[in-house]
Amino acid sequence: MSIPAISEAIIRHNSNASSYSRGEAYCKQGAVINLKKRGNQIQAAVEGSEIKPYQVSINFDAGGITSVCCSCAYDYDGWCKHVVATLLTCVRSGAVIEERPTLEKLLNHLNHLQTQSLVQKLVEKNPESIDDVVYK
Numbered sequence: 532m533s534i535p536a537i538s539e540a541i542i543r544h545n546s547n548a549s550s551y552s553r554g555e556a557y558c559k560q561g562a563v564i565n566l567k568k569r570g571n572q573i574q575a576a577v578e579g580s581e582i583k584p585y586q587v588s589i590n591f592d593a594g595g596i597t598s599v600c601c602s603c604a605y606d607y608d609g610w611c612k613h614v615v616a617t618l619l620t621c622v623r624s625g626a627v628i629e630e631r632p633t634l635e636k637l638l639n640h641l642n643h644l645q646t647q648s649l650v651q652k653l654v655e656k657n658p659e660s661i662d663d664v665v666y667k
Contacts, residue, residue, distance in 0.1 A: 534568065534621060534628070535595045542618045546609040554615025563620040570633040573621065577613040579603070585613045 543551050557563065562578040571591055576584035586602040605611035610618075621628060641649065654661050 534573065535591050535593065537596065537618055537622055539619065539622055541595070542610070542615055542622070546611075546615050547607070550605075550608075550610060550612045550615055553612035554610075555619055557612060557616035558619040558623065563616050565629075566617070566620060566627055567629045567631045569631050570635075572633075573617065573628070575617040575620070577601075577616050579613065587613050587617045589614065589617065 542554075546554065557577060557579070563575050564578060564584065565574070565576045567574045573587075573589040573591070575587045577587055578584045588600045589596060590598045599610055599614045601611050601613045603611050603613055605613075638646065650664065654664070
């Protein structure tokens with residue numbers, strides 16, 4: 532599925548004036564990096580005021596955007612400036628979106644030992660995630 536029609540009007544409608552303005556500035560500065568599409572999700576990193584870029588994910592279906600998520604702490608009126616910057620970058624220069632395989636497709640190519648090794652490495656990086664490993 533291609534990216535649904537996203538207009539600047541939709542972005543403006545779902546954000547407040549400050550977030551839109553600041554997101555537009557980030558877009559113009561080229562702060563949106565690593566823009567990828569994986570299935571029905573757009574992922575990006577947005578360079579901001581912190582050392583590590585903020586991680587943005589935007590889910591969509593044929594009808595449009597279904598949800599947005601950003602690693603920033605913004606929880607106020609509408610979408611944050613990082614989501615706005617990502618979507619404006621998609622609208623204004625869609626050619627920079629790299630098409631990548633979904634997680635499901637990536638995992639389908641792994642055998643049992645590769646999958647086990649991957650899970651072990653992920654748990655080493657994030658020890659509390661061991662609780663997400665289900666034993667039956």
